[in-house]
Amino acid sequence: MPRSPSPSPPAGQPSTASDAGDAVKAIYVFANEKGGMTDINRGKINEIIAQLSQSSAYTAKLLKSDRRVDETVALLQQKLQRSDEGARRSAAAVVARQVAALEASRRADRCCAVIDFDMFYAAVEIRDRPELADKPVAVGGIGMISTANYVARRWGVRSAMPGFIGQALCRQLVFVRPDFAKYTAVAEVARAIFREYDPKMTAGSLDEAYLDLTDHLHKRARDGGGGGAGDDSGDCDGGGEGERRGTALTGEALGELAGEVVGEIRARVKEATRGLTTSAGIGPNFLLAKIAADVRKPDGQFCTGWSREAVLSFLAPLPVRKVPGVGRVMEKARARKDGAASAVCELLSRAAEARLLFTPGSADSLLRKSLGWEEGGREEAAGEALQKGISCERTFRPTGDEAELGETLRRLCASLAEEMAARQLRGRTVTLKMKTSDFDLLTRDSSAARPVGAAEELQARAVMPLTVAD
DNA sequence: TCTTGAAGGACCC
C-alpha cells in the first residue's frame, strides 16, 4: 500500500530563517559532499538536522569538545606568535631540506591500487532484494545508519547518521538490518580475485582492499603483448620483493597498464559478486591510490599519475580532509586565518608553521602527505599484522542501577569470552570502557600477569578498576 | 635517559 505518491527530495528554494542555533549548524554542516548528493538543498537538510539535534546531550558534547579544540587552536596560535625569528627560520630550513630530500627520492617504479565497493552493505542488500533498487535504503537501525544507497543520499541521508534523523529527512526510508556474515562472505569472494593480482593484498575493511600491482604489471608486460621490448632477460623473480629494477616499465606506462588491469579486476569482481560495483584509485603509493579512489565514485577509477607535476596538481586543490589521517581536529588546527578550511597546497606552504606547532613526527607526516609521499595507512607492515585487541561494546539506556549494570557487564564479558575462545585469543590487559549519559568516555584497565580469556576472568578484571576508581 | 603502563584522543570504516 504505497501511501505517498512519488515524493521527491527537497527542492532548491532558499530555506527561511531558522531557530536552530548557528553553532549547532556549524557542527553538523556537511564537511564535504559525498557522491550522489549534488542536487539537493543543503540548507534545508542542515536545517532539519540542526532542529532535531539542537537539544540533545550528544550535541552538547560535540559543542563542548568543539570549544576545547578551539582553545587548543588558540594556544597554538599564541605559540606561533611567540616563536622567535630564529626558530621560524630554522623550521623553514628544515622543511626546505625535507622537501628536497623527498622530491629527490620520488619513485616512479611502483604501482598501488585501492579498490572499494560502492555503498557496500546497501549494495549487497539491494542485490538480494531487487525491489529495493529504486527506493531510499539505509542499512542499520534507528540508532545508527551504516550505509545509505544513492537514492537515500539525495535526501541527505548518509552513513554514520542516526536512523531517526535519516527518517526525518526521508519518510520513505527503508531500513535493513545489517547481516555481517553475508558481507564477509561477499568480501571473501572479491579478495580471492584480488589475491591473484597481489598475493600480499591487505584489507582495510570489509569493503576496501589495498593492492600492490607492481609485480603483476611487470609480469604482464613481460608475458603479454608488449612486444617484449625492455624485457631484460634472465631476471630471477624468485626473490620478488616488489621492487624490481631493470625493467623499463615506469611512470605513465605503468599507469596505463594498471588502468587496464584494474578495469579487469573490477569487471571480474562485479561478475563474481553478481553485479556489485567498485571504485578504484591508482597511483605510485597507497596514500595517493586511496585519495584517488574517491574521485570517480561510484563505479569508476582514477589514476593520479607519477610525476611530481601530476601528483601535486592532483593534490594541491583538495581540501585537507581528503587526506587520510586528517580529521575534524587537524582540519580546524590548520584552517586558514579567515576560518575556512585549508587546501593541501596551504598545508604545504605553511609546513614550517606546522613544524613549530606539532611534534616532529606529526609535522613530518603532514608534510609527506601534502607532497603525496607518505606510504599511507596499509603498508606491508613487515610481519603478519597481528591483531592488537578485541572488544565488545553495547550502548544502552542510561541507568544507575548497579544490578543492571552488573548484568550488562556479565553479558558483554560472556560474549567477548566466546569470541576469544572461538579465535583462540587471550590477552593480558582488560580494559573497561564506559560512556556516561552525556557521552563522556572513560576507560579503566587492569593487567594480569598472564593472559586471560575466560568470561569470569574478564569480568573480575573489568570490575576491579571500577571499584578502585569511582 | 630510556622504557613501560595507563588514560585519553584522533581517526578510519
Added chain:
DNA sequence: CGCCAGGGTCCTTCAAGA
C-alpha cells in the same frame, strides 16, 4: 516521545621504574 554505533589502530602525555 525519544532515538547519535561498534569494531579497530595509532599517537600523545604523564608518571613511575629500570
